[in-house]
Amino acid sequence: MEELSNMLNRLLHRGDEEEIRQDELKKQIDAIYRIYAGTVGPEQLIINAGKYDALKYIHDENPGKRLLGLQRLILESRDYHIPPSPEDMPVVMDKLENRLSELLARRAVEERLERKIAARLEERQQDYVNEIRKEILKEEGAGETEQERNKLEKLKALDEIHLTDAALAQVRPQKLSDIVGQDDAVKATAARIASPYPQHLILYGPPGVGKTTTARLVLEEAKKRDSSVFGPDAPFVECDGTTLRWDNRDMTNPLIGSVHDPIYQGARRNLADSGIPEPKPGLVTRAHGGILFIDEIGELDPLLLNKLLKVLEDKRVFFESAYYDEDNKAIPSYIRKLFRDGAPADFILIGATTRQPDEICPAIRSRCAEVFFNPLQPEDISRIVREAATRLHVKLEDGVPDMVSEYTMEGRKAVSLLTDAYSLSVYEADGCRQVTVTRDTLKEAARSAHLTPWQFRVASPVPQVGHIYGLGVAGYWGSTIEIEAVVHPLGNREKGTIHFNDTAGSMARDSVTNASSVVRMITGKNLSDYDVHVNVVGGGNIDGPSAGAAITCAIISALTGKPLRQDIAVTGEISLSGRIKPVGGIAEKAFGAHQGGMKAILIPKQNALDMGSEYMHMKVIPVDTIQDILEHMLVRKKQKMKGSK
Numbered sequence: 064m065e066e067l068s069n070m071l072n073r074l075l076h077r078g079d080e081e082e083i084r085q086d087e088l089k090k091q092i093d094a095i096y097r098i099y100a101g102t103v104g105p106e107q108l109i110i111n112a113g114k115y116d117a118l119k120y121i122h123d124e125n126p127g128k129r130l131l132g133l134q135r136l137i138l139e140s141r142d143y144h145i146p147p148s149p150e151d152m153p154v155v156m157d158k159l160e161n162r163l164s165e166l167l168a169r170r171a172v173e174e175r176l177e178r179k180i181a182a183r184l185e186e187r188q189q190d191y192v193n194e195i196r197k198e199i200l201k202e203e204g205a206g207e208t209e210q211e212r213n214k215l216e217k218l219k220a221l222d223e224i225h226l227t228d229a230a231l232a233q234v235r236p237q238k239l240s241d242i243v244g245q246d247d248a249v250k251a252t253a254a255r256i257a258s259p260y261p262q263h264l265i266l267y268g269p270p271g272v273g274k275t276t277t278a279r280l281v282l283e284e285a286k287k288r289d290s291s292v293f294g295p296d297a298p299f300v301e302c303d304g305t306t307l308r309w310d311n312r313d314m315t316n317p318l319i320g321s322v323h324d325p326i327y328q329g330a331r332r333n334l335a336d337s338g339i340p341e342p343k344p345g346l347v348t349r350a351h352g353g354i355l356f357i358d359e360i361g362e363l364d365p366l367l368l369n370k371l372l373k374v375l376e377d378k379r380v381f382f383e384s385a386y387y388d389e390d391n392k393a394i395p396s397y398i399r400k401l402f403r404d405g406a407p408a409d410f411i412l413i414g415a416t417t418r419q420p421d422e423i424c425p426a427i428r429s430r431c432a433e434v435f436f437n438p439l440q441p442e443d444i445s446r447i448v449r450e451a452a453t454r455l456h457v458k459l460e461d462g463v464p465d466m467v468s469e470y471t472m473e474g475r476k477a478v479s480l481l482t483d484a485y486s487l488s489v490y491e492a493d494g495c496r497q498v499t500v501t502r503d504t505l506k507e508a509a510r511s512a513h514l515t516p517w518q519f520r521v522a523s524p525v526p527q528v529g530h531i532y533g534l535g536v537a538g539y540w541g542s543t544i545e546i547e548a549v550v551h552p553l554g555n556r557e558k559g560t561i562h563f564n565d566t567a568g569s570m571a572r573d574s575v576t577n578a579s580s581v582v583r584m585i586t587g588k589n590l591s592d593y594d595v596h597v598n599v600v601g602g603g604n605i606d607g608p609s610a611g612a613a614i615t616c617a618i619i620s621a622l623t624g625k626p627l628r629q630d631i632a633v634t635g636e637i638s639l640s641g642r643i644k645p646v647g648g649i650a651e652k653a654f655g656a657h658q659g660g661m662k663a664i665l666i667p668k669q670n671a672l673d674m675g676s677e678y679m680h681m682k683v684i685p686v687d688t689i690q691d692i693l694e695h696m697l698v699r700k701k702q703k704m705k706g707s708k
């Protein structure tokens with residue numbers, strides 16, 4: 064009986080234990096549900112329950128089935144079909160708790176990251192908003208600091224101040240017919256630009272004779288003509304070959320265009336942040352549909368010139384960048400188009416240079432028509448000065464325009480000398496602008512600018528023995544060259560010497576050697592029987608053979624004691640047989656002779672085609688042999704002589 068009651072007690076006790084265990088299990092399962100719901104959220108729990116077909120188990124009374132529901136939810140699978148047995152439940156719950164803690168940990172990390180990302184995004188967003196605000200404010204002129212506004216005001220005030228520039232702008236030719244002394248060059252330039260098929264051009268000529276002025280005005284002239292291809296808004300873009308700089312990565316190339324890589328300091332912030340390179344079209348694109356004028360094109364960097372040639376061929380500029388990624392969706396469409404199609408650059412090029420054609424790159428020359436501007440004549444300078452005075456509303460004393468032409472042969476220097484003299488006159492008149500520029504004021508202005516008459520009249524009516532004027536040319540300017548020769552008998556010595564300027568070039572030296580043979584032929588005397596000294600006055604750095612004929616004449620005169628005319632200049636190479644060979648720069652030399660006050664020049668017959676029989680009231684006489692020259696240069700006995708033996 065006692066045994067029975069013990070057994071009953073044990074059973075009752077076991078039943079209590081089971082009940083407590085079941086209760087405990089239920090509580091644990093409820094806790095896992097709550098944690099899961101807290102982790103994914105109640106809405107996501109319902110969604111997941113639908114997804115893994117766990118809805119029917121969630122509210123079941125049977126803890127085994129509720130645990131089955133949790134298995135499907137937490138292990139994210141429909142593959143669990145049998146509720147775990149009470150024995151298996153602790154193991155299952157253990158597994159679920161582990162999985163849940165993983166989920167929780169991941170969730171916490173994700174949340175932390177999301178918070179950071181959100182904060183960063185907000186920061187960036189604020190930066191962009193600020194930047195865009197600044198851009199808009201700048202566009203509307205507001206939002207600048209007071210300091211920035213002051214700087215702008217100062218710049219504007221500086222812009223209002225014009226000194227000599229304003230005067231020079233006032234005297235500048237306004238139309239093609241105002242350009243003096245360049246009729247042929249102006250016509251040739253205008254015809255090629257106004258043509259239905261305009262050509263690229265190179266304008267050659269000395270400095271300050273109207274090349275830039277012509278280039279500026281021809282486009283306006285062309286626009287007025289029906290035949291022209293240039294529209295009313297065709298641009299004229301001007302730059303200078305001496306100052307155009309670029310770097311070989313094309314990050315700065317104002318002429319052709321550049322690509323601002325995102326890491327480049329000049330890149331726009333939003334593009335830089337997104338790693339997008341931005342092409343910046345250059346002057347060639349600004350000149351599209353019009354004219355690109357490059358002054359001093361001969362000074363342009365050869366590599367840059369090659370790039371320009373490529374643009375002339377393609378009529379477009381193509382951009383490249385290692386940073387360009389066509390698949391980058393963030394690339395704005397204008398940048399995409401610039402990389403894909405390039406930037407348009409269909410323009411007519413006008414280059415100007417003070418260099419000689421053979422100093423200009425053949426590749427650019429072959430693509431351009433060439434136009435030559437003349438050195439201005441004294442009467443051109445006088446006219447430029449008179450017309451500039453009219454535009455400045457200033458009176459000139461008689462002789463002032465001609466005086467200016469004695470100081471310079473450049474149109475630019477002439478007008479600037481005039482404006483200097485004008486300023487001096489106004490200053491002396493205590494600011495009164497109604498002044499007359501006198502010869503004395505002009506001289507004073509020239510003196511203070513350290514200008515001296517650029518060539519004195521050297522010609523003389525008085526003949527001289529062993530003295531002659533040859534002709535030389537430097538750049539575009541011709542001038543007389545004074546040559547003298549003396550001969551001395553040897554005395555006791557057997558062989559004479561010939562001295563010539565040490566600094567003279569080898570071709571000039573050859574002329575002296577040739578002269579020795581010709582002298583022997585003409586006079587019958589051997590120069591080695593004398594000490595001969597030939598001197599080019601004021602600079603022995605002459606080269607080229609064109610002084611040969613003049614040197615020969617000077618030696619013959621010195622040897623024979625016969626005087627030479629000093630109002631005729633001579634140019635020509637001498638051959639061994641005494642023939643006069645053609646030389647270069649004949650027009651410039653004729654101009655130099657005229658400036659020297661010569662009555663005539665003797666030029667090689669073969670050069671005669673380039674010249675008429677008269678040049679600026681000066682006779683132009685073709686000669687074929689040394690005898691022809693002597694015929695003109697040796698004076699008759701009755702003529703007055705100086706320095707003859």
Ligand SMILES: Nc1ncnc2c1ncn2[C@@H]1O[C@H](COP(=O)(O)OP(=O)(O)OP(=O)(O)O)[C@@H](O)[C@H]1O
Nearest residue numbers: 234235242243270271272273274275276474475478
């Ligand atoms: N032939 C000319 N007729 C009238 N004015 C001239 C002439 N040449 C020069 N000038 C005056 O000189 C100024 C400068 O001339 P311009 O710039 O055209 O010369 P340039 O030949 O282009 O010289 P550079 O080769 O030095 O650039 C002109 O604005 C004008 O006032």
